[in-house]
Amino acid sequence: MPTYNGKTPEPVVNSTAKRIRETKYRHVFATHSQPRNSCLSHDAAKTPSFVGFRNLMILVLIVSNLRLMIENFRKYGVLICIHCHDYRRQDVVYGLILYLSVPCHLFIAYLIELAAASHAKLATARMKKAGEEHDTPAKQEQARRSFNITWRVVAFFHGINATLNLIIATSVVYSHIHHPGIGTLCELHAVIVWLKTCSYAFTNRDLRHAHLHPSQAQPLPDIYASCPYPRNINYKNLCYFWWAPTLIYQPVYPRTSHIRWGFVFRRLLELVGLSIVIWIASAQYAAPLLQNSLDKVLVLDFISIAERVMKLSTISVFCWLCGFFALFQSALNALAEVMRFGDREFYGDWWNVSSVRTYWTSWNKPVTNFMRRHIYSPLVGRGWHPAAAQITVFIISGILHELLVGVPTHNVLGVAFAGMMFQIPLIAITDMLQKWKGIDGKTAGNLIFWISFCLVGQPLAALLYFFAWQAKYGSVSKQWQESNALNNALHLQFLRR
């Protein structure tokens, strides 16, 4: 490119003519020199990237929800109030009692196992005395019978203990704890301890069997070698299992070398921050939305219900994601760090799932691991068809979901149970989609998962339980009536003066 060469500028005409001689003709450049296609055409050589539209979507989502927040603030003002929480003294008392009493069932299970272990020690001693003759068929039969009789007794006590745990907690929550939040925490605690008790009993049963039949037994996992049965039946080992972030009992877990307190602190900070965010989202945005959906549900105005569910879905999916991160990433990682628990795989990348089946096996690994180890795998081992074993797992999971949602809200509607049962045909559909040709089965499956679970299932279920709660107790509508009556009374007094 020519530039001024330091000389004083010549008169325009001459200098122009000169430069035109020096340079290419600027105005004749052949911009259109070859055939080319528009990049969005089907004829285009390659599809362009659309990563910019992802950024635009993020921005539009942020902006449109910011707008809704302004609108909400204009309409309702600040609804968040720390002192307004309406819970009864009785709820807190019963909640505390349950908090202290529920873990006792784990200790009762420990005592049962202690008795079984001492029985097993005696049996081993007897066998050693009798020498190595226990390999004869008659001895084997005798040993098996003896083991089975002991197991029946042990299983009976474990069954009574575990069932009592669930029954007591459930009936106290249903009858004596009005506040649904406190109730949910108590019920969740009871279910977790119940699952841990079951795992403790089942695992020790197999360990005991292996201990009693060393020659027939298949090798146990290498990791258990440092703490063989019955040495694992001790108080310290149980307490570790009590607090470990898992529902599966193992005599030995992979452990980390030390506690990183900075890591724990950051996770707890996340937990607190996210809890506040969820609280604000539900108090300021979800609560009025649920409140003004009630009359629509009452008259079954389906278009309005759809509109409310659509608005609720954004908030519910937001709260769900925050809650997932707070619980499975922040809380469980903090707990694992404090317990020096090595295996932190509490979830997989469930947000990418292309089949609803994969979602249920990856979003909540502690429960999945429990179901696989103590229900699915033993059932298949007994010769069940895998599909039947899977359906059994879903039925048990559905019952637990209903316990966790229906009991604290005092409305055992069966919606949570039905929701879990509804997963079975959905799994069939998304599994089928993967095999179809001509469509992007992965994306289609992922969309079905998001729509069914987060955009329809959750907000609809929340709305139904909220409506049932209001129909049964009507606390807020009563408050409204009372405040209206008060206003009217004041108004009358004012008019009389």
Add this chain to the structure above:
Amino acid sequence: MPTYNGKTPEPVVNSTAKRIRETKYRHVFATHSQPRNSCLSHDAAKTPSFVGFRNLMILVLIVSNLRLMIENFRKYGVLICIHCHDYRRQDVVYGLILYLSVPCHLFIAYLIELAAASHAKLATARMKKAGEEHDTPAKQEQARRSFNITWRVVAFFHGINATLNLIIATSVVYSHIHHPGIGTLCELHAVIVWLKTCSYAFTNRDLRHAHLHPSQAQPLPDIYASCPYPRNINYKNLCYFWWAPTLIYQPVYPRTSHIRWGFVFRRLLELVGLSIVIWIASAQYAAPLLQNSLDKVLVLDFISIAERVMKLSTISVFCWLCGFFALFQSALNALAEVMRFGDREFYGDWWNVSSVRTYWTSWNKPVTNFMRRHIYSPLVGRGWHPAAAQITVFIISGILHELLVGVPTHNVLGVAFAGMMFQIPLIAITDMLQKWKGIDGKTAGNLIFWISFCLVGQPLAALLYFFAWQAKYGSVSKQWQESNALNNALHLQFLRR
């Protein structure tokens, strides 16, 4: 896995004991066998994919906008009305006159070039007669002077012709066409023809120079060889340029072999479909939104204005994307196909741009090509600093934008011009971002582009021009007052009875 082996089932206790001997211990499987990290932790070996969240975003966007559509319908009913279009007969008449008269300026340019070409032919003939002596310095000087005198005359007539085109169209639109839609179409047509006229004049000037100075001239593009100057100055060639989807004159363009009418039909179908979508979006969603923003702009309630702009931004970005696709993909491709025009690169993948500069050079290639060939490149060729040449291009582009927006809305506010000028500091910022380390400059630049252009710039500009229109004419507010007055009158009559 063991399955039933066809034998009749044995009693439960025995068969269980047997199978336990046959299979692994199901309940002792070491689920937690090695240390693992949560996949969202910083410690995780690899970051998981988040493609599922992209799908969720798309769904949330669709659902939340569907909800807004239900809300809009509840509030306003159907606002779309085919017979209600309010345009004056005069607007249509003036529009038609402009539609027919504007292209005449292109034909006047043709006549000017025809005269110049015949003058050039005479000069060539004279030179041939004089033999090959025109290479002496004296002859060269004489030839250059003769060329420059001719060019000044030609440029004078071209200048008058092109300027008259813009002035006539602009003044007719501003003074006689009230309807902003018809006005915009007329002004756009005039600007396109103006650009084509300029390109025709500039290109032929360089071609003529090359023709007159064959020994000094640098080689012309190969593609022009099939139609050398002055053979290109003919009626058919001009008509092709008139309708070709480009603003750049070339004697020869890359062409396709035949017209695929199926392709044309599909593009036209897209064009019609998208036009209807844009019409519905603006009549049903944008119009009431703009309407009920007026009082907020009047009292300068900034939070409410921000809320309105946020709501408007989604619709405006939607209409913008549809409009872009309709014009640059569907319409121009259909026109190119009919004209057998080979170079279909009407746009680049501007949605991914990381710098505002790249956006302006890739979203509208016809104008970019014109600016680069006839303004930027000649200015740089004359020794201008590239930045100065760029700013000049933006100033000219700003003036054209103001003509296209300000004149048809009868409010030359300078907002469109200011918007173009505002791009210059934005370009500096996004260019700087690319060089920063520690941040993802590409994503940051892309976000700045979307925010500045689609989420703030466009809706704010639309709101300002709409407000200015209403302040000047107040057609809708008058209608409201009239309909209110009518209602009141009817009400009074009813009461009197």
